[in-house]
Amino acid sequence: xxxxxSDTVRGMGRNWVGRAGIGMAAVLMAGLVAAPxxxxxxxAGAGARTVDxxxxxxxxxxxxxxxxxxxxxxxELLPDMPAAAQFMWDQVAATDFDTRVxxxxxxxxxxxxxxxxxxxxxxxxxRPHPWSTPVTVYDxxxxxxxxxxxxxxxxxVASRGDVEAYNPGYEIPAIxxxxxxxxxxxxxxxxxxxxAACGFVIGDALLVRSDIAPDVLAAGTSEYDDRYAVAPVxxxxxxxxxxxxxxxxxxxxxxxxxxxxxxxxTDGEVASAQxxxxxVEDLSTTTVPLIVIGDxxxxxxxxRAPGSSNPGGQPEAGATCTxxxxxxxxxxxxxxxxxYWTMVDAGFTDSGPDALAPANRTWGADGDLAxxxxxxxxxxxxxxxDAGFTDRLDYxxxxxxxxxxxxxxxxxxxxxxxxxxxxxxxxxxxxxxxxSAILAERGVAExxxxxxVCLPTDHAGLLxxxxxxxxxxxxxxxxxxxxxxxxxxxxxxxxxxxxxTLLLVVVLVVWGIYRLxxxxxxxxxxxxxxxxxxxxx
Numbered sequence: 001x002x003x004x005x006s007d008t009v010r011g012m013g014r015n016w017v018g019r020a021g022i023g024m025a026a027v028l029m030a031g032l033v034a035a036p037x038x039x040x041x042x043x044a045g046a047g048a049r050t051v052d053x054x055x056x057x058x059x060x061x062x063x064x065x066x067x068x069x070x071x072x073x074x075x076e077l078l079p080d081m082p083a084a085a086q087f088m089w090d091q092v093a094a095t096d097f098d099t100r101v102x103x104x105x106x107x108x109x110x111x112x113x114x115x116x117x118x119x120x121x122x123x124x125x126x127r128p129h130p131w132s133t134p135v136t137v138y139d140x141x142x143x144x145x146x147x148x149x150x151x152x153x154x155x156x157v158a159s160r161g162d163v164e165a166y167n168p169g170y171e172i173p174a175i176x177x178x179x180x181x182x183x184x185x186x187x188x189x190x191x192x193x194x195x196a197a198c199g200f201v202i203g204d205a206l207l208v209r210s211d212i213a214p215d216v217l218a219a220g221t222s223e224y225d226d227r228y229a230v231a232p233v234x235x236x237x238x239x240x241x242x243x244x245x246x247x248x249x250x251x252x253x254x255x256x257x258x259x260x261x262x263x264x265x266t267d268g269e270v271a272s273a274q275x276x277x278x279x280v281e282d283l284s285t286t287t288v289p290l291i292v293i294g295d296x297x298x299x300x301x302x303x304r305a306p307g308s309s310n311p312g313g314q315p316e317a318g319a320t321c322t323x324x325x326x327x328x329x330x331x332x333x334x335x336x337x338x339x340y341w342t343m344v345d346a347g348f349t350d351s352g353p354d355a356l357a358p359a360n361r362t363w364g365a366d367g368d369l370a371x372x373x374x375x376x377x378x379x380x381x382x383x384x385x386d387a388g389f390t391d392r393l394d395y396x397x398x399x400x401x402x403x404x405x406x407x408x409x410x411x412x413x414x415x416x417x418x419x420x421x422x423x424x425x426x427x428x429x430x431x432x433x434x435x436s437a438i439l440a441e442r443g444v445a446e447x448x449x450x451x452x453v454c455l456p457t458d459h460a461g462l463l464x465x466x467x468x469x470x471x472x473x474x475x476x477x478x479x480x481x482x483x484x485x486x487x488x489x490x491x492x493x494x495x496x497x498x499x500x501t502l503l504l505v506v507v508l509v510v511w512g513i514y515r516l517x518x519x520x521x522x523x524x525x526x527x528x529x530x531x532x533x534x535x536x537x
Contacts, residue, residue, distance in 0.1 A: 056249045056469025057405055061113040062293040062394055063104060064259070064459035065120045065140050067202065068092035070367025082180075089181040089198075094425035095369050095454070097140060103419055103456040105147030107410065111463055112153050114248060116207040117257030117293030118144065121166070126198040128191035130176035135190060137198070141166065141205045154210035158244035158255075160219045165206035165242035167221035169259065174199035204294075206242045206257045217252065217475055219244040222282060223484040226274035228263045237261060239275060245288070245478050251471030253402070254286050254478060258294040260339050266318035269337065272297045276339035280346040282481040289402035289471040292348065292395075295459065298339035299391045300328055300355050309383065311376040312363065312391045327356070340395070348397040351404035351464040355392045358384035360409050362394040362460040369454040370428035371414050371435040378438065386444050387414045388435065389460060396462050401470035412460035415445055415453040428452035 069088040077084035108116060121141040125134035141157065148155050158165040172179065174197045184194040208216060223240040241258035258279065261271035276296065283290060301308075303315040305323035310316065317323035321337035335341035344350065353360045364380060365388065366373040372380065372388015380388045389412050398404055411419055415436060423429075429452045436453075439445040 055467075056251070057465050057467045058115065058249050058253070059111060059113040060115045060117070060255070060291055060293060060396055060464050060466060061108065061111070062117045062257070062295075062396055062462040063107070063119070064295045064394065064457060064461075065097075065104065065118055065122070065144070066095070066369070066457035066459065067120050067122060068095040068097060073367065081178075085179065085181050089183060091368060091425075091427075093183070093186075094423065094428060096423070097138065097143065099421050100369070100454070100456040101140075101143050101147045102151075103421060104144060105151040107419070107456075107461060108148050108155070109151035109153045112209065113463065114209050114212060115158075115246070115255050115291065115293070116155060117255070118205040118207065119257065119259040119295045120202055121205040122200055122202045124198060124200045125174055126187070126190075126196040127174045127176070128187065128193045128196045130197075132191075134174050134199070137186065137190070141203075145207070155207040156210055156213045158206045158208045158213070158216045158219050158242075158246070160216050160244075163219050165219040165221065165244045165257075166203060167205075167223075167240045167242040168201045168203040168238075169240065170236075170238040171201045172199045204240070204242050204257045204259050206244050206255060206293075208244070208246060212246065212248055215247040217245040217247055218478070218480065220480055220483075222481050224260075224275040224278055225484055226261075226269075226271055226278065228261045228265075228271045237263070239271075240484075241279065241294075243481060247475040249468050250473060251468050252288040252474070252476040252478070253468050253471065254283070254288055254290050254400075256283070256290070256292045256294070258292065258296075260294065260296045260298065262297040264315045266316060267320065268318075269320050270303065270315045270339070272315075272339040273335075273337050273342055276342040278484075280342065280348075285479045286400060286481075287472070288400060288476050288478060289466075289468040290348075290397075290399040291402055291466055292343070292397040292399075293462075295394050296339045296343070297393050299361075299393060300324070300333070300338070300340050301326075302340070303337050309379060311379040314391055343395075343397050346399075348399040349404060351396040351398055351462075351466065352407040353409060355395070360412075361385055361389035361392045362409060362412060362462070363391045363458065364389035365414075365455050365458040366431050366435070367458065368423075368425065368428045368431055369456075369458060370423055370431035370452045371455070374431065374434045374438060377435055381438070381442060381444075385412075386439070387412055394459055394462055396464040396466075398464075398466055401468070403467045403470070405465040405467050407462060407464040409460050409462060411456065414455060415439075415448060420453050420455055423452035423454035425452065428454060 069091040074084040074088045077087060123136055124138040125136045127134045145155055176197045179199060180195050180197045182195045187193050187196050221240060221242045223238060227236040227238060239259060239261055241256050243254060243256045245252055245254050260275045264270045299314055301324055303317045303321045303323055304310050306316050322334060324334060325332045330344060333341040335345040364372055364376050376390050377388040380390045396407060432448050432452045436445060436448040440447040
């Protein structure tokens with residue numbers, strides 16, 4: 001969401017993001033980051049209603065909106081930070097949220113879920129000069145809300161009083177000179193300049209349909225204590241969750257949206273598993289039906305044995321974590337290093353569909369969104385997924401008397417679906433051509449040439465119908481989840497870190513010069529003393 005000190009410009013069609021690599025350079029770079037029709041949107045024609053279902057069931061949706069750029073490619077460009085930043089900016093322009101948000105809104109309008117959990121609900125702000133007030137150029141949440149309203153079904157961020165169920169995650173502010181990118185088409189109308197320094201905030205948003213917004217009883221956010229450290233002390237990634245208590249379907253429901261950590265270390269614990277354990281503990285005092293929506297960055301097969309199929313780079317067994325059995329089941333799974341099995345072990349039920357079935361995987365699209373990643377597509381085809389989705393990362397968990405009635409994965413088909421859009425960046429056309437050629441060779445789809453066919457996000461979505469009729473009647477006051485502090489660093493903090501680093505470099509250089517000079521003087525004195533001694537009678 002836009003900070004209190006920024007102006008806002010919506011719908012400009014540009015954003016960027018990066019995932020930091022090891023060291024200060026990577027930390028700074030992290031702030032830089034007509035198709036054939038067939039299938040209908042999820043649940044289309046199912047008689048979606050604008051009032052609570054009379055049988056005590058509600059519909060919930062989970063959707064990761066996608067940052068818009070392939071961080072892995074950007075990291076490969078380091079230490080050339082300007083090149084990495086420019087690549088990400090250009091790719092986010094190519095993945096065009098202004099266009100794809102219309103498809104995302106149509107999905108919601110087709111089924112009218114009561115509750116939507118968003119992840120990667122990101123805000124991008126830019127400043128043309130060091131003294132300028134940041135301007136919000138791109139606001140995913142605001143644009144999604146506007147697009148759903150235009151599609152015929154209004155949504156709001158769940159709120160009570162002045163507290164919203166929007167949790168900002170890690171942030172890289174617009175740092176003058178260091179996160180500067182060029183985009184005359186965007187910046188000239190805004191600032192009268194070709195370049196600007198830009199930054200981002202990535203977060204989670206819990207939305208409720210506008211007709212039930214007055215029934216929100218409480219709302220809030222919290223942070224996870226376990227954070228992945230890209231560079232210890234200097235840069236850790238904040239993650240958390242947003243929640244709301246809602247009087248709905250004759251009872252009170254607590255809904256949560258979250259996005260757990262994707263990064264992991266082979267010699268340590270898996271951060272997403274630690275965060276899931278905290279989430280379980282934070283929700284343990286809740287007595288009403290629970291619905292937890294999120295991108296858990298955890299496939300039931302994780303951690304995997306080294307050498308096993310793992311095209312998406314999911315956690316593998318190491319010094320701390322052992323590999324899951326093959327095949328893994330609810331009976332033999334080890335929850336200690338798995339966010340998914342931690343939730344199941346705590347008594348939550350995965351709403352489905354079957355998380356181990358290859359057809360139900362929810363991640364694997366290429367970073368440019370122009371279809372599946374060609375390399376991962378070969379693996380997914382071998383494993384039984386024809387659209388290049390290699391991992392199941394997204395879930396709707398239910399507990400405390402809430403039970404799953406049905407669930408479906410949507411948005412994981414390509415290219416023969418109407419939930420795609422025509423994209424025209426050369427890299428997107430190349431990806432579409434290469435991936436469609438692989439599918440055509442297998443007889444799965446026709447060859448596409450000369451155009452790009454893009455998905456609305458790199459994740460599939462989930463739609464679940466949940467029975468909450470076993471919950472206590474009426475509005476039930478609940479203890480709020482514990483509040484945990486954030487380590488989020490603002491612009492001043494980043495400037496202090498940068499200045500401190502530069503000062504340290506200067507001190508080390510001066511000390512090095514001093515040491516060299518001192519050694520030189522000592523050598524000369526010894527040489528002079530030796531010469532004097534040799535000349536004495």
